[in-house]
Amino acid sequence: MSATGPDQPMSCDACVIRNRAICADLDASELAVLGKLGRKRKLEAGQSLIWEGDEAVLVANVMDGLLKLSTHTADGKEQILGLAYPSDFLGRPFGQTTPYGVEALTDAYVCIFQRADFDCFAREHPRLEHKLLERTLAELDRTRRWMLLLGRMSAEQKLANLLLELDERLGVRGCVPRLDPNAIWTLPLSRQQIADVLGLTIETVSRLFTRMKGEGMIALPSRREVAILDRPALEDCAA
Incomplete structure (x- = not known):
């Protein structure tokens, strides 16, 4: 189009x-x-x-x-x-x-x-x-x-890297100003789009979001909102 x-x-x-x-x-x-x-x-x-x-x-x-x-x-x-x-x-x-x-x-x-x-x-x-x-x-x-990222990283590394990149490039455009490092911002992509971008299935992406939330790395107030709670842990995950 x-x-x-x-x-x-x-x-x-x-x-x-x-x-x-x-x-x-x-x-x-x-x-x-x-x-x-x-x-x-x-x-x-x-x-x-x-x-x-x-x-x-x-x-x-x-x-x-x-x-x-x-x-x-x-x-x-x-x-x-x-x-x-x-x-x-x-x-x-x-x-x-x-x-x-x-x-x-x-x-x-x-x-x-x-x-x-x-x-x-x-x-x-x-x-x-x-x-x-x-x-x-x-x-x-x-x-x-x-x-x-696409060729050598695990699925978890791929998602962690994407979240860090999105937070760096788009986090200031989220729902609240980035005065708080844990501020909530809106994901610009659906989970299906994230899966397509990373070469994963939507089931894998959803499972990884749930795991990262359970481990305290991120918060997910809604399906399209995210806050990075433990940046060092997410960076370790991305490494």
């Missing part, structure tokens, strides 16, 4: 990820130019932004929501390469084709740029090119960790 609704003009001054996005180091005049190139787009859960193997026509900053990066094996099976969170950068600048697909796991908002326009802007602004390099290297490290 494609994106829903018309793209909207983008205002960098009002951007909620302004200080964390790839454009964070640009000054006001540079942002004004870049803002004219960008458009805000809404994606509904299940809709695709980028298709694997297609011509690289756009790049994007994630503003809100959670997306997955995936590829397909020769026999057609999906392989999830990682998750994209608010402030993450998507797409292949200076490239001709996209090496992975991008699909929204939750309702999401992205700031999109035509790849050719973004490439021209980046070439004229070395600070943005440097930030691109930093993000590319960080994404490479994240991909390596993700492949280790």
Whole structure:
């Protein structure tokens, strides 16, 4: 499925990820130019932004929501390469084709740029090119960790790592401010989605949640809410 609704003009001054996005180091005049190139787009859960193997026509900053990066094996099976969170950068600048697909796991908002326009802007602004390099290297490290998670870790390690990552990247967006390290936050994924992301069954995911709750590592006020109660124990579990 494609994106829903018309793209909207983008205002960098009002951007909620302004200080964390790839454009964070640009000054006001540079942002004004870049803002004219960008458009805000809404994606509904299940809709695709980028298709694997297609011509690289756009790049994007994630503003809100959670997306997955995936590829397909020769026999057609999906392989999830990682998750994209608010402030993450998507797409292949200076490239001709996209090496992975991008699909929204939750309702999401992205700031999109035509790849050719973004490439021209980046070439004229070395600070943005440097930030691109930093993000590319960080994404490479994240991909390596993700492949280790899927390929070598036990089911319990996989879930513990995902919970720690979600808490780090999305916990501040939960039901209450993260003034309390044990604050409750809302899981952006259903248990079936968690199972799909980690390559597990929903029964295994549910059993592991119950075990972690019973061992005092987490609290589960509801099926979509979680609080990490014993971070050292959860980190040990993830190691």
